[in-house]
Amino acid sequence: MTDEQRPTTTTDAGVPATSDEHSLTVGPDGPILLQDHYLIQKMAQFNRERVPERVVHAKGGGAHGFFEVTEDVTQYTKADFLSQVGKKTPVFLRFSTVAGELGSADTVRDPRGFAIKLYTEQGNYDIVGNNTPVFFVKDPSKFQDFIHSQKRMPETNLRSNDAQWDFWTLSPESAHQVTILMSDRGTPRTWRHQHGFSSHTFMWVNQAGERFWVKYHFKTVQGIENFTDAEAKAVVAEDPDFHIRDLFDSIAKGDAPEWRLEMQIMPFEEAADYRFNPFDLTKVWPHGDYPGITIGRLVLDRNPENYFAEVEQAAFEPANMVPGIGPSPDKMLLGRLFSYPDTHRHRIGTNYTQLPINAPKSPVHTYNKDGAMRYHHNGAQPVYAPNSHGGPVADPSLGEAAWFQEGGEIVRSAYTPRRDDDDFSQPGALYRDVMSETDRGHLVENIVGHLSDGVADETLERALQYWTNVDSDLGARVRAGLTSGNGTTSSAARAATSSAAS
C-alpha cells in the first residue's frame, strides 16, 4: 500500500483525526485541553479494553472450521445438521486450560477445554467439552468448591497442592479424572494432539420420536502426543503461549487439524437398568458395551482475525441444543445449563449473543428485547405473545427432547446406588488394563512430584489410601516414590522413555 492509499485515522465516531501523536495544548509547552476529545476517547477506551476474564478456562485459543457428516445417523436423530451424509456446518472451537489466569502458561498440568459452537441452520449448537471423558465431581453443588481448591488461596494468593489433594481425597469420585490428569494426558503436547469429549450424556431423538442416550468422542486424527512432566515444565519457561502459537501456525501454513467424531449410543430403555448410573459424569461407558461409531469429521482451517473479538468474547453454553438433541439427567450438565449463560451475561453483557462470534447464522425471531448494547432489534414487531399482529409463533411439532422422570420425594442426595457404582474400578482398569508400563511409570512419577510439593502429612496419608483404592500396586509405588524422595524411574530412564509416552 502506498502512502496515498492509507486511510485517514478517525475518532470512533468516524471524524478525521489531525494527529496520531500530539495532544492539543496551549502552545507547544502549555497544558492539555479538555476539548481534545480524541485524546480523551483514546484514554477512556484504553481503560476499558478488558472484559473480566473467565473465572475458569481463562487462557485459551481457538479457530474456525467445519463439521462434516460421514455416516447416516437419521435413525438416531432428526437434528438437521446431521440429516445428510456430506452436509457441512461451520464451527468455531475454543481450547483452554482450566485453572490458570489469562496470562498463564499453556503447557501446565490441567484438563483442557474443548468447546465447539456449530452454527447450524436451526440455530447454534454448543458442545462444551474437555479433553477427558470424565470430570472430578458429579454434582454441580461441589463445582464451586472444587474450583476454589484449584485456584489461588486467599491468604497467599498462591495455588496450593495441599488444597487440591485435600479436596480430591475427600471427594473419592474425583479418582478417575485425577488419574487421567496425573498421567501424561494431563500435559498434551499440542491442542491438535488430544481428543475432545462431550463427557456428558445427551439425548438424541429421531423423526419417529424414538430416544437414545449418546456421548460424543472427537478423536484426534493427528494422534495422541503428550509431554512428560519435565518437558511440559521446560516449555512453560521457554514459551508460555506454546499451544496458541502451535495451533495458529499450523493453520496458517495450511496444516488443518482434524478430529473424527465417534458416538457411543445407548438405547433409551437400557439406562434404567445399566449396572452403574450412565449419567454419572465420573464414569465412561465401556467400549465393550457401547462401541464408538464414526459419524463425522471436524476440521479447523481458519484462524481468527481478531483474538479479542472472536476468542475472548466467544460464549459457549451447553443449553444451546437444536431440535433432535436434548439433555440427559446428568446433574452436572443440568447445573451447567444455567451457569454458562449466567456467567456470559456478567462477563460480556446482556446481549452477548448478538456479537458476531456468538450470533447464529440462522434468523432470530424472539420476544426478548432491549438491554445494554442491543444492536439487532425487532423493529416495530409485537413485543408479546400471543398477539394478533403477525408476531412469530412457536412450533410445538418440533417436540421437546425430554425424558420421563417418575415423581419422588424432594431430596438432597447422591444418585441412587447401583451394582457397579464405585469410584475406583474405572481408574483401576485404566491403570491396569489400558496404560502401558511407560504410562504407569510416568503416572507414579507425576503423582509423587505433585504430592512432594507442600502437601501436609495428613493429606498425604489420605492420598496414599486414595491411590491404593485405585490399585494396590499404584498405591505401593507412590508410597515408595515418596519415601525415596523421587519417582520410580530415574531421570535417564525417563528421558529415554519420554518419546514413547502415549
Ligand code: NDP
Ligand atoms: P477400551 O480398551 O475399549 O478403551 C480404552 C480407552 O482408553 C480407549 O478409548 C483409548 O483410546 C483410551 N486410552 C488409551 N490409553 C490411555 C491413557 N493412557 N489414558 C487415558 N485413556 C487412554 O476399554 P474400556 O472402554 O472398557 O475402558 C477402560 C478404561 O479406559 C476406562 O475405565 C477409562 O478409564 C479408560 N477410557 C475409556 C473410554 C471410554 O469411553 N470407554 C475413553 C477414554 C478412556 P485412545 O488411546 O484413542 O485415547
